[in-house]
Amino acid sequence: MAEMSTNGQTPEVLFWVGCAGSFDERYKAVTQAFVKILNKVGVSFAVLGPEEACTGDPARRAGNEFLFQMQAVANIQVMNGYEVKKVVTACPHCFNTIKNEYPALGGNYDVIHHSQFLQQLINEGKVTLKGGGEFKGKKITFHDSCYLGRANSVYEAPREVIKALDVELVEMKRCKTKGLCCGAGGAQMFKEPEPGKKDINIERTEEALATGASTIAVGCPFCLTMMTDGVKNQNREADVKVYDLAEMIAKDMGI
C-alpha cells in the first residue's frame, strides 16, 4: 500500500490479510492462492504489509476492550490515511470487526468477505473455471463459519462459489443458521477448552465426515485449523482434505 501511495496510485480494493493469513504456516497458502487469483484477474489491489495489525477481535471477545480499541484505532488511522474505501478479507473475524465494529470508532469502509468477492468475479465472468479439475463431481461439504453465517448472514456466497466448481455440494445436518461452530470463535482459538466430554472440533468433524464428502470447504482461518486438526484426530487426513474456498478456485484455475 505504502508503495502504491508514494507512486500516486489508488488501488481499487485493500486486501486485509489478517494475522493467520500472514503468519500461519498452513493458512499462508490461502493468502497466496487468493492473491494469485487477484493477480490473474487483474484486480487493482494492495495490502498493508507490516502496517497491518490485528483487528483486535480476539482481545475484544476475551473482554479486553482497551487492547481491542488500541488495535482498532491504530488500524483505522492507517486505513483512513490511505483513504481506503473498499476492503476484502478472507477472515470472517476480521470481516465482522472491520465491517460492524470499526464504524463506531471512525472507520467506515465497504467490507466484503472473499467468498463474496470470488462469487462476484465468477458471476462477472472474470474468473472462468475449467470445472474439470481435481474436484469435478466430488462430494464437498461446506462448513459455515459463525462470523460469516449467523453473525453476518452470509450463507449463499460460499455455496455459489463451490457450486461453480461443478461438484456435488452435500450439506451437513447442522448447516447455515443452525451451523455448528468449529470451536475456535470468541477467542477460544487462543486457549485450551474448558473441561468437557469432547472437543467441539471433533464433534463438527464427525458430522462433516458423516456426509461422505472428500473435501471439507471452509472460509475462515480458524475453521481451517480446527477442521484440519479434527480430520487428523479421526485419522482421515489421507482421504479427506480441508481447503479454503480460494485454494479450491486457484487449483481449478491451474494457478
Place this chain on the structure above:
Amino acid sequence: MSILPQLAFVLILGIAGYILSKRIKFLRRNILLGKAETRNDQSESRWKTMMLVAFGQQKMFKRIVPAFLHLLIYVGFLVINLEVLEFILDGIIGSHRLFAPVLGGLYTTAINMFEFLAVAVLVSCVAFLIRRNVMKVERFTKPELKGWPAMDANLILVIEIILMFAILTMNATDQILANREDGHYLALGTLFFSSMLMPIFEGMSDGALVFTERFAWWFHIVGILAFAIYVTYSKHLHIFLAFPNTWYSNLKAKGEMINMPEVTNEVNMMLGIPVETSSDVSAEIGRFGAKDVNDLSWINVLNAYSCTECGRCTAECPANLTGKKLSPRKIMMDVRDRVEEVGKSIDAGGAGFEDGKSLLGDYITKEEINACTSCNACVEACPVNIDPLAIILQMRRYVAMEESGTPAQWNAMFQNMETSFSPWKFSPSDRFNWAEKVKEEEMM
C-alpha cells in the same frame, strides 16, 4: 336473587387486580434495575419483528412438533380469553351467559369453537407433560431445571388442564339444566365436546347440577385470576413479555459487539488523538463490563424475565453439547434469580446490591463464561430473540478489565498483541513474508 355472589366476585376481582398491579410494579422496577439503554430506532422493523416472531411464532417452527402443540395452546389462550370477558361481566352484573341472547346462533358457534380449543389445549398440555416427564426430551433434563423450574413447568401444564376441564364441566352441566327447562339456563343447541361429558352428570339432581355448574364457573374464573398472579412468579411470563422483548430485539448484525465509548476516550488520549467531549459518555464511569445485574442493560434483564426456559439455546450451544458447564439458558435463569433476590431485598429494606453477592461469582462462574465461542447459536435459536451472548461478553469485559482475571493463555495472547500486534508471537516486520513465494512463482 342474593347480591352476595356479585359482591364476592367484585371483591375477588379487586383483590386479584391489586395483587397483580403490585407484582407488575415489582417486575417493572426489577427490569429497570438494569442500566438505561435506548433502543427504539427503526420502529417499523421493530413492529414487524414483534408481529412475526412473537405474534406469528415464526422461530418456533424450526421444530415442528412442539411448534404445532404450542400453537394450539397459544391460540386457545388468546381465543378462550374472549370468553373470560363474558365471565367477568356476568360476575359483576349477576347475569348468566350475557352474550347468548344477543349473539344467538353465533354464540353457540363461538362456544363450540372455545370447546374445540379447550380440548386442543388439553391434549397439547398432556403431550407436553409426556415430553417432559416420560420421554425426558434432553433439553428438559439439564441440571439447571432441577427442582423448582421443572416443578414450575409441570404446574403450569396441570393448571391449564384443570382449567380446561372446568370449562367443559361447566358447559355440560349448564346444558343438562337448560334441557330440563330450568328457565335460568339457556339451551344453546349442540355443544360437540361438552355433550360427551353429559352422561357423567345426567343422573344428578337439579341442585347438585347447579352446584357443579356454579363451582366450575367460579373455579374457572378464580383459577384464571390466580393463574395470572402465578405467572408473575413463574417462567411463564413469556406469554406477555415475548411481545416487548421481540420489539426490543437487537436488529444489528449479530456479530457486532457494542462499543464502549468510555474506553474510546482513553484510547484516543493515549494515542494522542484529539478527544471530542461527547455527551454520550457519562461523567460517572461505573464498572467496566458486568459483575452484577445492575451493570447489565435493562434489555438484558427484560430478556431474562421473557425466558420460558425451553432450552433451545442450550440444545444448540457447542460448548454445552460437548459437555462444558456453560448453558445459555442457565445464564438467563441466573440473571432473573439474581435480580429477584436484589429486588426483594430492596423492598424489605435490606442490603440490595450490597449483600456481598453478585451475579458473577455467586450465580455464574468464570468457567461458564470462558467456555463460550460467541457463535450466536443460542441467539439464533431463541424463539423470542433473547441474547445470552451479550450478557456473557459483558461479564468477560468485567473479568478482563476490572479483575485481570482472564485465563493465562488469553493473557499471553494479550501480551503478544500489545508487543507484536498479533495474537501470535511473530515479528510485525515478517507480515509480508508470504508474498515472497507468490513473487517467485510469478517470476517463473
